[in-house]
Amino acid sequence: MTSGARQPRTLFDKVWDAHVVTRREDGADLLFIDRHLVHEGSFHAFNKLKDKRAKVRRPDLTIGVADHYVPTRTRILGEIAPDIAGMIRQLDDNCRAHDIRIFGFDDPRQGIVHVVGPEQGLTLPGLTMVCGDSHTSTHGAFGALAFGIGASEVAHVLLTQCLWQKRPKRMRITVDGATAPGITAKDIALSIIARIGADGAQGHAIEYAGSAIRALSMEGRLTLCNLSIESGARCGMIAPDETTFAYVEGRPLAPAGEMFERAVAAWHDLASDADAAFDRAILLDGRDIAPTVTWGISPEDALPIGASVPDPAAIDDASRASHVREALDYMGLTPGQALAAIRIDRVFIGSCTNSRIEDLRAAAHILDGRKARVPGLVSPGSHLVKQQAEQEGLDRIFTDAGLDWVGSGCSMCVGMNGDLVPAGERCASTTNRNFKGRQGPGARTHLMSPAMAAAAAVTGHLTDVRTMLRSGA
Amino acid sequence: MTPFDIITTTACALPLASIDTDQLIPARFMKRSRADGYGQYLLYDMRFDDNGEPRPDFPLNAAGAQEAAVLVARRNFGAGSSREAAVYALADFGFRCVIAPSFGDIFASNAVNNGVLPAKVSEADAEEILTLLQTTGADVTVDLRDSLIRLGNRTFTFSVDPIWRTKLLNGWDDLDLTASLTGDIAGFEQQDAAARPWVQLQGRD
Ligand code: SF4
Secondary structure (H helix, E strand, O other): OOOOOOOOOOHHHHHHHOOEEEEOOOOOEEEEOOEEEEOHHHHHHHHHHHHHOOOOOOHHHEEEEOOOOOOOOOOOHHHOOHHHHHHHHHHHHHHHHOOOEEEOOOOOOOEOHHHHHHHHOOOOOOOEEEEOOHHHHHHHHHOOEEEEOOHHHHHHHHHHOEEEEOOOEEEEEEEEOOOOOOOOHHHHHHHHHHHHOOOOOOOEEEEEEOHHHHOOOHHHHHHHHHHHHHHOOOEEEOOOOHHHHHHHOOOOOOOOHHHHHHHHHHHOOOOOOOOOOOOEEEEEEHHHOOOEEEOOOOOOOEEEOOOEOOOHHHOOOHHHHHHHHHHHHHHOOOOOOEHHHOEOOEEEEOOOOOOOHHHHHHHHHHHOOOOOOOOEEEOOOEHHHHHHHHHOOHHHHHHHHOOEEOOOOOHHHOOOOOOOOOOOOEEEEOOOOOOOOOOOOOOEEEEOOHHHHHHHHHHOEOOOHHHOOOOOO | OOOOOEEEEEEEEEOOOOOOHHHHOOHHHOOOOHHHOOHHHOOHHHHEOOOOOEOOOOHHHOOOHHHOOEEEEOOOEOOOOOOOHHHHHHHHHOOOEEEEOOEOHHHHHHHHHOOOEEEEOOHHHHHHHHHHHHHOOOEEEEEOOOOEEEEOOEEEEOEOOHHHHHHHHHOOOHHHHHHOOHHHHHHHHHHHHHHOHHHOOOOOO
């Protein structure tokens, strides 16, 4: 290649290349990590450091957030189960011992790690970000290269601020065509996962492109990138644009003033070159996307609300048929049953997927002046989201409808703090995983958007939210 | 880490797709210390009924399953949560290899970091292996040097990322290598701080 000529590169490659410290003979790259987020579950990694009597290399780039175990119904740790309180204190102790900034349980900025990062301006375009949590893919919404890692890798990053990685393949998912009113990023994401499968993007870094993606707010982009892991992707990314820059500007920990201007100038280069090659490309028409819900035990078990539960007897693929049978058995559903006829026992609006202000507004829009037929929990993604929602009066809409307005945390997404769906109960949930037992042993989860969960709360069964939209929305 | 080259062992067949890490170890056990061993919690809600009694029909409760070091399952094994505890549970139970048509990326990487081999086979081969395990004896040989699985008189090939293969064969820990590269890391930090100053954060507030 002649000097100066450059291979066209994807957004992903540009961010990756900018972080390579060194390359190993076998092709693995040592990547420098710009932001390392830790939470209560990171204790295994801190224990490894303790064993080695080692220090954190870059405490300034490491940020602690309490979320997985935090209670949502009290602000007093002494009131909760000692083993759960212990998890929260342990994170505090580990962060203090290593001089790591922490948004702890009692911090007014506490929230779910993937909500707090963007909100505080920790998440920026072009960064590498990791966290011992698979939904770290969320931060890709800013054009960051963000992915979840395991405890051994967390320990490696704490010690070295770097990570050995093999470059994944590149996949572009383009959604062109305007989506209809009532269709959200959640519906786009579930449609993608249903189309390519829960392992469809394994080994790939996704870039989302197209007019329907560009039209999304930052909140919507965060939801979409959050769910990248549910199609098996290593990460999901969206090229930063004016929407991104406007969101970042003025955030507490984001660059400010002249430094912000310099950063934006550099961030303008963070787009795939016109002729960059992708290993795979998928195209969806935004106009085809309907409100989408899951009926089974994997996020790929998703269908438009107008469809019916599949019949395993009609499926040729033996492995798929066996999965459908297992799913229907666990979910207590019958083949051919209309999705809209499925009765629910409760709703949950929250999680790093759908707990930002826009999500709460969408749910409140449906619930305003209506009553929920089932009990439910609304857990904002952070204290700051909670405050803003209360300023807008959304909390009153939820409580007037009969739902519980609680504190911020992972809550019923994973049930680690004790917010569980009882065994056998069916929950319309804005979360990301409908795995068996995810919301509690024996719990049955249907994934959907906040507006769809609100609609289900009002009718008591899965419902097409488009029949409940109000004009002027 | 114990190097992995060839193992001959009993195999356990688990003919299910998308066994996610939430099932491999339910969240409620993750507060426990690793020192207590995580094997007892492996696939807990599948293995035990509501009263904590072992379900007799579950493969991991079958006679001989305790000795098995190879687990065979359907596609998308280990999808979902990044919890390394899922691998701790498998490893502490005694598994050194999982054979499946596809794996969650984070799970696979966690497995390798704990000396557990994620051996990827085609869907057709996975089905055949699962069937053979029901009919013939359950002894299987997994040979990482040649990427082969032998079962009765049948031989199957599997794939594993070459970088992971080397790591497993040698029992390498990434940290040993990175520790020798501190100078390179410091060099990168210095040059990058000048090129992208907006990335820097002040310490604790
Ligand atoms: S809200 Fe759920 S998915 Fe998100 S970080 Fe918490 S537990 Fe994980």
